[in-house]
Amino acid sequence: MTANLIDGKKIAAETRKNLQIEVNQLVEAGVKPGLAVILVGDNQASRTYVTNKQKSCKAIGIESILIELPDYVTENELLNQIEELNNRDDIHGILVQLPLPKHISETKVIETISSEKDVDGFHPVNIGKMMTGQDTFFPCTPFGILEMLKYEGISISGKHAVIVGRSNIVGKPMGQLLLNENATVTYCHSKTKDLASYTREADILVAAIGKAKMITSEYVKEGATVIDVGMNRDENGKLCGDVDFADVSDQAGFITPVPGGVGPMTITMLLYNTVKSAKNKINHRNLK
Numbered sequence: 001m002t003a004n005l006i007d008g009k010k011i012a013a014e015t016r017k018n019l020q021i022e023v024n025q026l027v028e029a030g031v032k033p034g035l036a037v038i039l040v041g042d043n044q045a046s047r048t049y050v051t052n053k054q055k056s057c058k059a060i061g062i063e064s065i066l067i068e069l070p071d072y073v074t075e076n077e078l079l080n081q082i083e084e085l086n087n088r089d090d091i092h093g094i095l096v097q098l099p100l101p102k103h104i105s106e107t108k109v110i111e112t113i114s115s116e117k118d119v120d121g122f123h124p125v126n127i128g129k130m131m132t133g134q135d136t137f138f139p140c141t142p143f144g145i146l147e148m149l150k151y152e153g154i155s156i157s158g159k160h161a162v163i164v165g166r167s168n169i170v171g172k173p174m175g176q177l178l179l180n181e182n183a184t185v186t187y188c189h190s191k192t193k194d195l196a197s198y199t200r201e202a203d204i205l206v207a208a209i210g211k212a213k214m215i216t217s218e219y220v221k222e223g224a225t226v227i228d229v230g231m232n233r234d235e236n237g238k239l240c241g242d243v244d245f246a247d248v249s250d251q252a253g254f255i256t257p258v259p260g261g262v263g264p265m266t267i268t269m270l271l272y273n274t275v276k277s278a279k280n281k282i283n284h285r286n287l288k
């Protein structure tokens with residue numbers, strides 16, 4: 001059996017076309033959506049993602065500003081910068097690229113971003129809303145994965161979803177969103193014993209580990225949906241996921257590639273959240 005490819009790039013392009021229409025409407029109503037990205041230090045991988053985000057904003061008419069700070073910036077200076085953006089009327093979304101240098105508390109930074117501009121969906125208020133099934137900004141990577149599953153018509157309700165990885169930005173929110181869709185969810189992590197015994201039970205397997213090609217066909221049930229979040233370099237320096245694509249694509253029912261899978265959808269949901277934030281603002285204005 002050869003798996004169906006979930007084409008993240010194509011789904012992203014279609015989603016962005018619909019967003020473009022909403023951006024046009026917002027601009028006509030006098031609100032140009034604005035995103036501010038803060039990049040601390042000079043990490044090459046971060047720079048690539050940030051450049052991708054900027055380009056994608058521009059392409060659909062979202063104003064995007066990049067604030068670059070040196071890696072020796074103090075925590076206070078960064079927090080002040082965020083406060084300034086919280087108070088700006090033309091900025092609807094704020095994203096601070098993670099990870100941050102060791103001397104800066106990520107928790108403090110995330111909590112300083114106004115929950116109404118938290119388009120990453122990392123603020124505790126927004127995480128709490130997600131956990132209690134309220135409408136809010138959902139974290140972009142898990143949200144994008146949910147959109148891909150829905151686009152492909154893959155049913156979630158009653159299915160066993162196994163998430164490998166429990167980070168705050170991917171693994172944990174992924175499980176929560178799938179639970180909200182009535183999946184039965186299992187979380188695995190580095191202390192899990194006999195990982196394959198869990199992953200082989202998965203109808204939907206999400207790999208968010210950060211280990212190149214770790215998930216081979218022995219980890220996968222025949223016909224399962226396999227979602228690869230990993231962004232790694234293989235032995236030849238080529239971009240690859242956490243899933244051994246060549247091996248697993250004979251076993252899986254659906255599979256996402258790297259690149260061209262989860263990554264483009266992550267950026268698309270960032271655009272979605274930024275547009276949503278701008279729309280929220282108009283709605284507030286009309287209520288006053």
Ligand SMILES: NC(=O)C1=CN([C@@H]2O[C@H](COP(=O)(O)OP(=O)(O)OC[C@H]3O[C@@H](n4cnc5c(N)ncnc54)[C@H](OP(=O)(O)O)[C@@H]3O)[C@@H](O)[C@H]2O)C=CC1
Pocket residue numbers: 141164165166167168169170171188189190191192195208209210211229230231232262263266
């Ligand atoms: N495409 C995209 O849009 C995005 C891609 N990424 C990529 O996804 C990957 C994961 O990112 P992120 O969640 O931030 O990573 P983290 O490093 O924060 O988390 C990795 C998780 O994997 C678990 N883990 C590590 N080794 C093993 C193992 N051998 N067996 C089982 N579990 C293991 C860890 O367990 P423990 O908690 O016990 O340490 C941890 O929970 C990375 O490659 C990252 O680059 C990330 C964000 C977005």
Ligand SMILES: Nc1nc(=O)c2c([nH]1)NC[C@@H]1CN(c3ccc(C(=O)N[C@@H](CCC(=O)O)C(=O)O)cc3)C=[N+]21
Pocket residue numbers: 048049052095096097098099120140141231239258259260261262263264266267
């Ligand atoms: N505050 C914050 N929010 C994030 O959302 C965030 C972050 N910090 N830190 C880093 C991770 C990683 N991440 C990616 C986004 C897009 C691609 C992406 O577009 N990938 C392309 C390939 C890119 C390439 O060619 O290198 C693809 O998979 O096709 C990858 C990774 C967002 N993250």
Ligand SMILES: [Mg+2]
Pocket residue numbers: 167169
């Ligand atoms: Mg991380």
